[in-house]
Amino acid sequence: MSEDSEKEDYSDRTISDEDESDEDMFMKFVSEDLHRCALLTADSFGDPFFPRTTQILLEYQLGRWVPRLREPRDLYGVSSSGPLSPTRWPYHCEVIDEKVQHIDWTPSCPEPVYIPTGLETEPLYPDSKEATVVYLAEDAYKEPCFVYSRVGGNRTPLKQPVDYRDNTLMFEARFESGNLQKVVKVAEYEYQLTVRPDLFTNKHTQWYYFQVTNMRAGIVYRFTIVNFTKPASLYSRGMRPLFYSEKEAKAHHIGWQRIGDQIKYYRNNPGQDGQHYFSLTWTFQFPHNKDTCYFAHCYPYTYTNLQEYLSGINNDPVRSKFCKIRVLCHTLARNMVYILTITTPLKNSDSRKRKAVILTARVHPGETNSSWIMKGFLDYILGHSSDAQLLRDTFIFKVVPMLNPDGVIVGNYRCSLAGRDLNRNYTSLLKESFPSVWYTRNMVHRLMEKREVILYCDLHGHSRKENIFMYGCDGSDRSKTLYLQQRIFPLMLSKNCPDKFSFSACKFNVQKSKEGTGRVVMWKMGIRNSFTMEATFCGSTLGNKRGTHFSTKDLESMGYHFCDSLLDYCDPDRTKYYRCLKELEEMERHITLEKVFEDSDTPVIDITLDVESRELTFLLR
Incomplete structure (x- = not known):
């Protein structure tokens, strides 16, 4: 095939402008719903009482035709019997x-x-x-x-x-x-x-x-x-x-x-x-x-590694029941961006009661440590433990494990094949240039119309700081309650993982240069707990791990600690929640006093009374 004809072939298969869905319905490799028994579609059956449709299958059982709905077409790009989607x-x-x-x-x-x-x-x-x-x-x-x-x-x-x-x-x-x-x-x-x-x-x-x-x-x-x-x-x-x-x-x-x-x-x-x-x-x-x-530079985790991992889930008769793998969209190079929906199969009565949690990773392809954390999360949430089952019963997880497959494939550090940082383009309307972040934002928007999203977390790697920490968004201009609440989950994470996660390294602000990031865009869309989790390329300065490098198992363990902290955060017994809230109030009080001391010669008793008065005003907003 000539280069010109290949170009023409590519252009014919680009994502349609009219496709506004959160999951691209195109799939190159589809496992057909085949049955060895006699099977017809209603469209090919001559009975005028059956509607003409290919969505009803007719199976011959015990001497009569029994209609049933066709199973939803699997959009996952790896069939149970076929090869992986070629890179x-x-x-x-x-x-x-x-x-x-x-x-x-x-x-x-x-x-x-x-x-x-x-x-x-x-x-x-x-x-x-x-x-x-x-x-x-x-x-x-x-x-x-x-x-x-x-x-x-x-x-x-x-x-x-x-x-x-x-x-x-x-x-x-x-x-x-x-x-x-x-x-x-x-x-x-x-x-x-x-x-x-x-x-x-x-x-x-x-x-x-x-x-x-x-x-x-x-x-x-x-x-x-x-x-x-x-x-x-x-x-x-x-x-x-x-x-x-x-x-x-x-x-x-x-x-x-x-x-x-x-x-x-x-x-x-x-x-x-x-x-x-x-x-x-x-x-x-x-x-x-x-x-x-x-x-x-860091432990490699390739697009092929991800596809092989997802293929294992897809072919597992147990995990595939509560983990549905779809294609969110295609990249500029026509590689697949996968989205996983993880939850216990819903009953109609509680379909809207379950809250949602969103995790994404590898928007920056060189930050491979984020994929190892993602793998640890998926290993745990798809496991057999009672806590994993409880999480699947309680939440709907939407997971995009690799936002930038093209960059991962070619060995980029930060950009997609558009030559741009995808994590500065969540506000962009250019769907064709930045498909993975456009479709992710669209998916979140549609999800929020149906249910509450209690947490969004984008996994990253950090090249200049040790430990693992989070960036959040500053809610101080809204209310003190929101200001403190968005710090509770990171604080819980630091308590569950004291030798890896540093709460003191966490920052909560919205810089002008970060307004196009997933964290800030999701926060402005209304997700109160919107975080970037940063994992060092090096290791820890905390506890028994001080002065050592993180292994892949250390990174994977953060996936478990994330799940553990999520259970603590949503525990009906609010003891841990309010304990963390009280601790944060004390931290904020000390920070406020230190700032006032630095800027004032007023007697200590007057400063304390003034701080208490301002705290009361903040709470009454």
Whole structure:
């Protein structure tokens, strides 16, 4: 098929402007409702007393035809017997055929952060014609904007940047979520790396994930990534890169682990545009000769990982009864954005009584830690425990586990294929440019017409702060009651998870630059508890986990703690709720007194009386 015909084929299948539903009814792979018994539709049955419709099925039972309604068509993109929905790439992206897979593994002991010795070097690499380019991905700059997609990306033969010669390391990142633009060999065992900006932008260089082969064990190699743009980084606070060895996985069942010595994050030479960039350097000895290894900024979680996880739910006869998987919409590249509805099957009598909870994740593709929290949440809420059953009986959960599949697939850090941050475009009316956030907002709007939404939470990762914390919205201009109530859930979460979640790091305000975020838009739509949950890329400064990195199990456990806190928040026994409310009132009182003390020379007794008077006025609003 020619490129022109492929473009035409793509344009014919774009999302219709007239489709205003919250769930896109199109599905490429549909499992047909087939029965081995004699089965007819009323449309094909000659009896004039039956209406002409394909929605009534007629089964021949005990000598007569028995009508029943056809089951709703499953919109999920993976049939029980068919393949996963193929991943679509921008047409110019080179993609290797090899499928990259990693095992799940948790270290037996928490992995400590790196403690600087003061002897770390800061390599600077002036341009040199003598340096050898050993890897170069040129495909990222072939188009100024997204044009169209196809399965497998570029169909021309892949270029091999360097042959297996001498002891030169071989690099590769042309796989799902991979990111590496260029590698230069600057010394026998030293490599200068450049990561690719988000596609169709010239910024957002933070995420890296690449493969290394042809190494020698026991040799000290140095890797330096030279084009980060953020002045502050958790690498300056002890965060280590992640490493994965296929030989270690096969022989010892060891997965992703924190590694590296002489780790340093520093400002380097100005770039060609005069902008200062920042470098991350580390040294490392590979454990095996001729291994296949990977380095990454955070634990990878790809679109294929998500599809395989959802396929497991779809094929499970128990979980699929209370977890319905649909396609919310399609991305610019025609990848599917899934939405899960999780609840005990409703009876007509309580269909509107159940309140709703909304969770979303991966609007920023490089924030993979959010997917691990989402996985932990789904593992728990779909589990067999009595608390999980109670949550499903009490609430309707609407879950969008991956808002930006295109960005995840191509290895972006922040943007979609529109070259824009989706989490600044929840107010946009451009459905075709930002379909996933448009349809999410529309879904929430329609849901709120039917029932109360008690909580919205968008899961993220944070590159500069430790621990896990939340951003909320400031309700101080409404009433003191609302001002305190929106802080109760985060406080409960900190009590249920004291070694990971920091309430003191939570902030509750609405900045002008954040008005297009999901958190602020949902709050303005009327969801009182509207949060962004931020998970560090590094680890904890709290309790027994102080000074250690988070593992995938740590991140997954936050999904359980989220559910546990939700039960506490909605417990008919309001003891915990009012205890937290009282604690927040005391916190607010102390903060108010401290502010007044800083700005006034008035005697303490007068200040206290004035604060109490203002609190009473606030409560009477």
